[in-house]
Amino acid sequence: MAQESGFSIQFNENDQVVTLAGVLRPESALAGAEVVRGLREAAAVVRGRLYINLKRLEQMSYLGHRVFTSAVRAVLDAHPDIEVILVTSSVVPWANRRFAPIAARWPRLRVEQYDQAFYPGQRVIESDGLLPVLRAQTSVIWRHEREMLSRHGLKPGAAVADICCGIGDFAMLLWRNFAPSRIVAVDHYRPFLDYARSVAGEFGAEDIEYQYGDAASLFLADETFDFVTSRLALQIFDKPAQIISELKRICRPGGRVYVTNEMMGHIYAYPKEEPVTWAYRLIPQMAASLGMDVNFGPKARAYLEDAGLVDIRVDLLEVNNVNSDLRDFAAVAAGWRDYVVDEVAIATGQPPEVVERLRSALEDFLYVVENRRGFAAWPIYVASGQKPQ
């Protein structure tokens, strides 16, 4: 996470948040005046709670710490009606260690580690149960996606970032097939990154930079990458626009942001349409109760446009049992069955009869995938946009 340089402090009055980012290493207490002034000015206008966002604060020197804590103390003393909340994340563990003991002593100061439970579906997504599903999915998708990537602007030698990289197999495929000049892959689940690093080690791909991080607050500098990808991931966030704005931030002008997402409601199987359609109507509802939109796919174009990206290109990547490796597709279908029944249905508190019906419907889907006399299709919506020059 040593990508940031410099230091910045910004105040968003609407959200009552002061955001500190970069490296706070003032050469003298005077140089910390920016921090003191920033906090004082913010405190003068906020009502109730002042949030100080430390999620992208890479480092803080001893002197920086002193300047910062005394500025916070001054705010608390001058404004007895204000509560100050330091917002940290597991990506900056040092901040929790440093500030939690202070907050325990000072009234009206709290530390909140925002990504402890930062989206309702976190325990379902950041789960070892997803690993075989991700592995099978990338195998079956790659054959189609490889061609598509060139159409969406990926060129050999590009600097690439894969955000929400999962188990890292896509980064590995890019590394092998597109020889990127640099490739950084970020995820928020450490066991996936451990897996990714061990695979990369086996293939001698040590130059893939796997990084623990948060897609909403990346430790990557502005305008660094030619091609920024986030695959099958916007659909798990309840604020996808926030993630797209981070993807755009780290993309170079002229570079492209590339996203893929599902529309589970469009998954289809013949015969067995009835149970399969029932299941793939219910799954988006269960996912919605966890804050996810697994029907996000067709909305991607609008989101990319709204983020100010241009030259939007969209594609439909359809995995079906005519155009894909049947064993791989069957592994995906079996993975979904187990993951939905064992994890998603349980996490969303489905009654036993619904769990049983789901299991049977997902068995039916697997049956159709494996049976060439039927037809099963899984559409994935691909979209990319260019960051204006």
Ligand SMILES: C[S@@+](CC[C@H](N)C(=O)[O-])C[C@H]1O[C@@H](n2cnc3c(N)ncnc32)[C@H](O)[C@@H]1O
């Ligand atoms: C559905 S998986 C997709 C993984 C991968 N892109 C793929 O296509 O196989 C979503 C991934 O997002 C990761 N994730 C969830 N929240 C995240 C966050 N805030 N920052 C970075 N990664 C996150 C999860 O750990 C998971 O690996």
